[in-house]
Amino acid sequence: MSESLSDPDKLQAGAKLRHRYVIPQDIPHGLTNLPPVEITNKEMEKPDDGEEDMCSDLQDIDDTIKKSSPKEANQKIKERLDDLANVNLNIAITGMTGAGKSTLVNAIRGLRNDDELAAKTDVTECTKYPTMYPHPTLPNVKIWDLPGIGTKDFNAKTYLKKVKWDTYDFFLIVSSERFKENDIKLAKAVRKKKKLYYFVRSKIDNDIYAESTKRDFNQENMLKKIRDDCKKNLKGLGSPKVFLISSFDLERYDYPKLISTLEEELPENKRFVLIHSLPVHSLDALERKKKYFRKLIWLSAFGASAVAITPIPGLSLACDYGILVSFFENVYKSFGLDEKSLELLSARVNKPVETLKAAKESRFKDGVNEDVLFDMLKKPIVVAALTIEQLSSFVIGIGSLTAGGVSIATIYHLLKKGLNEMAEDTKRVLKVAEIA
Numbered sequence: 204m205s206e207s208l209s210d211p212d213k214l215q216a217g218a219k220l221r222h223r224y225v226i227p228q229d230i231p232h233g234l235t236n237l238p239p240v241e242i243t244n245k246e247m248e249k250p251d252d253g254e255e256d257m258c259s260d261l262q263d264i265d266d267t268i269k270k271s272s273p274k275e276a277n278q279k280i281k282e283r284l285d286d287l288a289n290v291n292l293n294i295a296i297t298g299m300t301g302a303g304k305s306t307l308v309n310a311i312r313g314l315r316n317d318d319e320l321a322a323k324t325d326v327t328e329c330t331k332y333p334t335m336y337p338h339p340t341l342p343n344v345k346i347w348d349l350p351g352i353g354t355k356d357f358n359a360k361t362y363l364k365k366v367k368w369d370t371y372d373f374f375l376i377v378s379s380e381r382f383k384e385n386d387i388k389l390a391k392a393v394r395k396k397k398k399l400y401y402f403v404r405s406k407i408d409n410d411i412y413a414e415s416t417k418r419d420f421n422q423e424n425m426l427k428k429i430r431d432d433c434k435k436n437l438k439g440l441g442s443p444k445v446f447l448i449s450s451f452d453l454e455r456y457d458y459p460k461l462i463s464t465l466e467e468e469l470p471e472n473k474r475f476v477l478i479h480s481l482p483v484h485s486l487d488a489l490e491r492k493k494k495y496f497r498k499l500i501w502l503s504a505f506g507a508s509a510v511a512i513t514p515i516p517g518l519s520l521a522c523d524y525g526i527l528v529s530f531f532e533n534v535y536k537s538f539g540l541d542e543k544s545l546e547l548l549s550a551r552v553n554k555p556v557e558t559l560k561a562a563k564e565s566r567f568k569d570g571v572n573e574d575v576l577f578d579m580l581k582k583p584i585v586v587a588a589l590t591i592e593q594l595s596s597f598v599i600g601i602g603s604l605t606a607g608g609v610s611i612a613t614i615y616h617l618l619k620k621g622l623n624e625m626a627e628d629t630k631r632v633l634k635v636a637e638i639a
């Protein structure tokens with residue numbers, strides 16, 4: 204077969220990629236005679252940061268494989284991937300009117316208050332009912348702007364009933380001043396329902412600005428004073444967590460700490476969705492995402508290497524291409540490389556969207572499409588560690604996995620390669636945007 208695929212083959216294969224799941228056909232494996240792309244042991248020796256803590260995931264996969272037939276195991280792994288894709292995360296933002304709730308809703312979604320899709324913000328703008336704002340690129344992340352909790356005659360139980368408390372995974376109770384009696388009443392009622400809640404002291408940038416003209420101004424001391432003051436007035440709740448933030452500059456102050464706390468305290472599925480949804484406005488945010496996608500690589504590699512799949516002509520590997528496509532599409536969006544995310548970034552940093560787009564250099568620069576996948580899959584790939592046992596012991600030092608097969612190792616490498624290439628593109632975009 205020649206270097207470029209013949210058109211009918213390409214069309215046929217393209218149609219299958221679009222349908223996500225490959226219909227097995229009677230075609231022998233490994234049809235290309237292109238020079239192989241070699242992935243050496245050297246590339247595999249060093250585990251990536253964060254890969255060590257994947258042992259439990261791999262062990263779970265291994266258990267699934269040991270306990271079931273290959274077909275059942277593959278089915279279970281696919282179900283786990285589907286479950287992950289369908290998890291909803293509902294975030295409730297509450298607090299008094301004017302506290303900065305709607306602005307925080309927008310900031311979490313990566314929007315500014317004047318963006319077209321933004322929640323309305325104004326001191327006079329009162330939200331009467333919970334209003335749901337979907338994440339701009341991930342609709343299963345829902346951020347709820349709850350009605351203001353009012354100043355007097357506040358009944359936390361009635362309020363929670365009215366806002367349908369059970370809908371939410373956690374509550375952020377926002378205040379731009381010291382927390383008041385009603386904030387505390389609400390927190391107690393939320394705690395009674397066994398829901399997670401966190402206090403957010405907003406508009407920290409205002410406090411800093413107001414104090415910064417003083418001769419003996421010291422930011423750290425000032426933030427500590429606010430922190431101590433919040434703790435003092437929340438004493439009745441034990442020692443609840445308080446995060447000082449500015450919705451105009453989320454990466455500064457305590458917002459990253461809020462996220463890492465959520466990472467620790469949310470159930471794993473929810474945690475993944477949360478990380479996935481965060482805008483990439485710093486290298487730290489990118490690294491956090493990369494770490495979670497590395498976990499997904501294992502599942503995707505096992506899920507894609509279905510037992511009875513016959514290859515598409517012209518491609519060197521028989522696997523479930525749908526899983527590969529959706530993995531890359533997810534990473535692409537999550538890393539902020541898609542059109543919508545770049546438009547949002549462009550508005551945020553005041554640079555033309557074309558300039559940001561032009562910073563992308565990788566094979567994914569025009570998106571995740573069939574051509575890119577063909578390019579990745581048309582050459583046979585020789586992975587030095589031929590079996591999953593070798594692969595897993597190279598990467599994380601456990602060699603007890605039972606599943607064998609070159610395809611898992613190969614897919615693992617393709618996914619990892621793509622992930623790294625997209626991460627490099629994101630770094631280039633952030634650099635041009637002058638935020639990293």
Ligand SMILES: Nc1nc2c(ncn2[C@@H]2O[C@H](COP(=O)(O)OP(=O)(O)O)[C@@H](O)[C@H]2O)c(=O)[nH]1
Nearest residue numbers: 300301302303304305306324325406449450451
């Ligand atoms: N400086 C500063 N202003 C903020 C911040 N968050 C909200 N605001 C402003 O505070 C006002 C009320 O905010 P809004 O989000 O509408 O409050 P809500 O009534 O709780 O929804 C608006 O003018 C916002 O621009 C912040 O973190 N820093």
Ligand SMILES: [Mg+2]
Nearest residue numbers: 304305328330
């Ligand atoms: Mg509001």
